[in-house]
Amino acid sequence: xxxxxxxxxxxxxxxxxxxxxxxxxxxxxxxxxxxxxxxxxxxxxxxxxxxxxxxxxxxxxxxxxxxxxxxxxxxxxxxxxxxxxxxxxxxxxxxxxxxxxxxxxxxxxxxxxxxxxxxxxxxxxxxxxxxxxxxxxxxxxxxxxxxxxxxxxxxxxxxxxxxxxxxxxxxxxxxxxxxxxxxxxxxxxxxxxxxxxxxxxxxxxxxxxxxxxxxxxxxxxx
Amino acid sequence: xxxxxxxxxxxxxxxxxxxxxxxxxxxxxxxxxxxxxxxxxxxxxxxxxxxxxxxxxxxxxxxxxxxxxxxxxxxxxxxxxxxxxxxxxxxxxxxxxxxxxxxxxxxxxxxxxxxxxxxxxxxxxxxxxxxxxxxxxxxxxxxxxxxxxxxxxxxxxxxxxxxxxxxxxxxxxxxxxxxxxxxxxxxxxxxxxxxxxxxxxxxxxxxxxxxxxxxxxxxxxxxxxxxxxxxxxxxxxxxxxxxxxxxxxxxxxxxxxxxxxxxxxxxxxxxxxxxxxxxxxxxxxxxxxxxxxxxxxxxxxxxxxxxxxxxxxxxxxxxxxxxxxxxxxxxxxxxxxxxxxxxxxxxxxxxxxxxxxxxxxxxxxxxxxxxxxxxxxxxxxxxxxxxxxxxxxxxxxxxxxxxxxxxxxxxxxxxxxxxxxxxxxxxxxxxxxxxxxxxxxxxxxxxxxxxxxxxxxxxxxxxxxxxxxxxxxxxxxxxxxxxxxxxxxxxxxxxxxxxxxxxxxxxxxxxxxxxxxxxxxxxxxxxxxxxxxxxxxxxxxxxxxxxxxxxxxxxxxxxxxxxxxxxxxxxxxxxxxxxxxxxxxxxxxxxxxxxxxxxxxxxxxxxxxxxxxxxxxxxxxxxxxxxxxxxxxxxxxxxxxxxx
Numbered sequence: 001x002x003x004x005x006x007x008x009x010x011x012x013x014x015x016x017x018x019x020x021x022x023x024x025x026x027x028x029x030x031x032x033x034x035x036x037x038x039x040x041x042x043x044x045x046x047x048x049x050x051x052x053x054x055x056x057x058x059x060x061x062x063x064x065x066x067x068x069x070x071x072x073x074x075x076x077x078x079x080x081x082x083x084x085x086x087x088x089x090x091x092x093x094x095x096x097x098x099x100x101x102x103x104x105x106x107x108x109x110x111x112x113x114x115x116x117x118x119x120x121x122x123x124x125x126x127x128x129x130x131x132x133x134x135x136x137x138x139x140x141x142x143x144x145x146x147x148x149x150x151x152x153x154x155x156x157x158x159x160x161x162x163x164x165x166x167x168x169x170x171x172x173x174x175x176x177x178x179x180x181x182x183x184x185x186x187x188x189x190x191x192x193x194x195x196x197x198x199x200x201x202x203x204x205x206x207x208x209x210x211x212x213x214x215x216x217x218x219x220x221x222x
Numbered sequence: 223x224x225x226x227x228x229x230x231x232x233x234x235x236x237x238x239x240x241x242x243x244x245x246x247x248x249x250x251x252x253x254x255x256x257x258x259x260x261x262x263x264x265x266x267x268x269x270x271x272x273x274x275x276x277x278x279x280x281x282x283x284x285x286x287x288x289x290x291x292x293x294x295x296x297x298x299x300x301x302x303x304x305x306x307x308x309x310x311x312x313x314x315x316x317x318x319x320x321x322x323x324x325x326x327x328x329x330x331x332x333x334x335x336x337x338x339x340x341x342x343x344x345x346x347x348x349x350x351x352x353x354x355x356x357x358x359x360x361x362x363x364x365x366x367x368x369x370x371x372x373x374x375x376x377x378x379x380x381x382x383x384x385x386x387x388x389x390x391x392x393x394x395x396x397x398x399x400x401x402x403x404x405x406x407x408x409x410x411x412x413x414x415x416x417x418x419x420x421x422x423x424x425x426x427x428x429x430x431x432x433x434x435x436x437x438x439x440x441x442x443x444x445x446x447x448x449x450x451x452x453x454x455x456x457x458x459x460x461x462x463x464x465x466x467x468x469x470x471x472x473x474x475x476x477x478x479x480x481x482x483x484x485x486x487x488x489x490x491x492x493x494x495x496x497x498x499x500x501x502x503x504x505x506x507x508x509x510x511x512x513x514x515x516x517x518x519x520x521x522x523x524x525x526x527x528x529x530x531x532x533x534x535x536x537x538x539x540x541x542x543x544x545x546x547x548x549x550x551x552x553x554x555x556x557x558x559x560x561x562x563x564x565x566x567x568x569x570x571x572x573x574x575x576x577x578x579x580x581x582x583x584x585x586x587x588x589x590x591x592x593x594x595x596x597x598x599x600x601x602x603x604x605x606x607x608x609x610x611x612x613x614x615x616x617x618x619x620x621x622x623x624x625x626x627x628x629x630x631x632x633x634x635x636x637x638x639x640x641x642x643x644x645x646x647x648x649x650x651x652x653x654x655x656x657x658x659x660x661x662x663x664x665x666x667x668x669x670x671x672x673x674x675x676x677x678x679x680x681x682x683x684x685x686x687x688x689x690x691x692x693x694x695x696x697x698x699x700x701x702x703x704x705x706x707x708x709x710x711x712x713x714x715x716x717x718x719x720x721x722x723x724x725x726x727x728x729x730x731x732x733x734x735x736x737x738x739x740x741x742x743x744x745x746x747x748x749x750x751x752x753x754x755x756x757x758x759x760x761x762x763x764x765x766x767x768x769x770x771x772x773x774x775x776x777x778x779x780x781x782x783x784x785x786x787x788x789x790x791x792x793x794x795x796x797x798x799x800x801x802x803x804x805x806x807x808x809x810x811x812x813x814x815x816x817x818x819x820x821x822x823x824x825x826x827x828x829x830x831x832x833x834x835x836x837x838x839x840x841x842x843x844x845x846x847x848x849x850x851x852x853x854x855x856x857x858x859x860x861x862x863x864x865x866x
Contacts, residue, residue: 012395013391013392013394013395013398014391017391017426017428020428021427030430031430032428032431034398035402097731097755098737098740098751098755099751099752099754099755100739100740100741100748100751100752100755101740103751104740118723118726119719119723146754146755146757146758147754148760149754149757149758149760150750150754150757152757152760152761152762152763153750153753153754153757153763153764153765154762154763154764154765155750155765155766155768156764156765156766157766157768157769158766158769158772160766161766161769203764204764204804205802216806218819219804219806219817219819220804220806220808220815220816220817220819220861221766221804221806221808221817222808
């Protein structure tokens with residue numbers, strides 16, 4: 001399904017116009033709004049006239065002025081518009097780069113795509129549109145890169161720490177499963193305890209168990 | 223403190239009141255004559271010269287009385303009357319006097335009005351940049367006064383100037399901004415804005431928007447003739463949009479309005495548009511007579527610009543029916559007429575058409591001319607755009623200086639409050655001797671800390687939002703302008719855009735580093751996001767920080783830990799060249815510890831680690847501690863300790 005009618009909410013005229021120009025060739029009906037209240041109004045009107053929008057492209061932050069507005073941010077607009085039209089597809093087009101915020105948009109606000117503003121912004125918007133037209137989601141490549149960098153973070157949990165502590169107290173690997181059980185940690189077989197120790201050695205670049213303990217102590221884990 | 227300030231304020235007002243009450247008694251008769259003169263100056267039946275004389279006398283007497291508000295009122299009205307009498311030089315002089323008086327008495331409203339008058343003068347003198355400058359200054363004054371209507375009116379004037387000077391992007395933005403300040407009762411202003419918007423959006427080829435604003439204009443316009451002009455414009459928007467049926471409908475309706483027949487300019491426009499609409503729908507039989515007839519009338523009435531358009535349309539028509547000689551003839555006529563005008567846009571447009579029909583040397587020569595004209599046309603519009611942006615920036619800079627001043631006052635208030643709080647401490651200590659409620663002190667201190675911390679955070683968030691919303695946006699805007707300029711004038715300098723991209727990324731980073739923290743899921747999750755965010759180069763990080771979730775931390779502590787870890791990561795990215803980082807959380811009964819270790823180059827330079835001094839203060843504020851150890855070649859280690 002390709003989109004028929006799209007609403008752009010963006011306060012910068014140059015970006016607004018740029019988006020309009022680049023979409024008008026592929027989407028028959030492109031409407032623009034310069035602030036959130038205007039966008040919501042146009043969306044409501046379209047619903048009333050039985051020709052609802054099927055895509056919203058919205059910025060997150062809109063410049064403040066002294067006049068009071070009901071909706072002041074893209075988040076508020078998205079919540080308000082989703083209430084009226086839950087199935088509306090949404091692309092957020094923003095300068096936002098904080099992963100927390102972006103995850104929140106995708107997970108909690110259920111937006112379909114996030115495109116970061118920048119030199120490649122318009123190209124990425126087009127990619128995003130093609131992706132969400134076939135029910136995929138889309139995230140800007142540089143954000144995706146950051147998310148991918150998460151793979152480089154080795155996550156150690158409480159069980160790992162407990163195992164390190166036991167090792168440092170001179171307790172042999174064979175006895176560790178019993179200790180875990182007695183201290184209300186989940187049931188582990190020797191095999192998985194060994195796996196964990198092997199993983200920890202890799203994470204901390206330790207050659208053997210003694211080395212591992214000394215590194216863990218040195219780095220403040222135990 | 224607040225109550226004292228209010229008292230002081232009341233006192234000041236009271237004393238001013240006293241002064242006024244004790245003005246010498248002889249002034250009563252003077253006041254009467256001033257009032258008589260002012261009445262005379264407002265008598266609309268009298269000649270303008272007489273009215274100006276009357277207000278001048280009132281102004282002179284007001285000066286004698288040294289009554290600021292009367293002095294300002296009288297001179298302002300004098301300026302208005304002089305302007306109505308169409309004496310520009312005098313109007314300029316009086317407006318300047320008005321401005322000086324307003325500045326001397328420090329009356330904001332009058333200052334704003336004086337700037338507006340100067341803006342008006344330059345607008346009438348056809349000096350758009352100066353006019354824009356003064357309208358903008360006037361607007362800034364009224365922003366501080368929170369006077370919506372005046373702000374809206376000034377923005378409207380600025381938008382019209384920008385639109386006249388082909389800065390359509392700027393004009394659209396300014397006009398929309400103006401809309402925000404006006405309400406339904408300001409019909410006259412709204413009408414102008416809607417009209418301005420429909421013109422600019424049309425110029426930006428946003429025909430849907432142009433139609434939308436056109437319709438809004440039409441609704442407000444009560445004058446039959448002016449409404450018809452707007453309808454005719456609307457029809458051309460539909461024409462541009464290639465919605466010929468709607469265009470035809472509007473134009474046919476207008477053609478049936480007999481009252482319009484004696485308005486030659488509008489009438490021939492309607493006829494020509496209708497003819498063109500028929501042509502576009504391949505109804506050549508109806509099209510040609512209409513186009514020819516309107517051209518004839520236009521020639522007879524010496525309507526130059528309309529004549530050019532008609533020739534162009536006829537040329538297009540003949541080309542379509544493959545009558546090349548007629549097409550060429552009309553194109554040449556269009557160009558010849560355009561040459562007699564000073565309008566570069568028309569010259570370029572007609573020349574472009576003519577180029578389709580000529581060959582050889584003439585073609586070579588004229589095409590060079592075309593490129594030259596087209597470039598200078600683009601350049602003027604860009605120059606204007608740059609100019610208006612610059613004027614706006616300069617006043618924005620002024621505003622930021624005011625903000626800075628405000629910040630200084632806040633700092634002073636904080637100091638006073640601090641002094642006061644130390645005094646309070648002594649009173650409290652004395653009372654402990656009697657009551658010994660140490661717990662209360664603890665609680666009280668905690669609250670002050672929280673308040674100051676919150677204040678800093680609020681300030682940071684505000685600055686971040688400003689950097690993000692204004693700076694980054696402006697930079698991206700400039701980038702588009704520069705890119706455009708480069709492509710039209712000099713294609714060999716892409717490094718400017720590359721550099722702008724770097725600055726753009728920097729501002730974005732500042733915004734991300736100081737912006738408010740989003741705690742999406744758990745605190746542990748948020749910290750993991752933070753590590754991910756700053757792990758640009760994909761460095762190996764080993765951490766158990768996620769397990770922090772089993773500690774129940776107060777919001778203040780969470781924020782502090784977040785900021786410090788952020789600082790450490792930023793530092794690591796900037797200077798360390800590390801390849802491995804561990805961030806270890808150790809939970810113990812009395813105190814908890816987060817240890818950060820990296821294997822980077824370390825540092826002896828204080829400059830590079832100065833950001834971390836701040837971390838020390840921050841941790842102390844929430845009752846924890848922060849220490850670090852580093853030396854060149856030995857990596858970096860920091861330890862955060864904190865209680866629950």
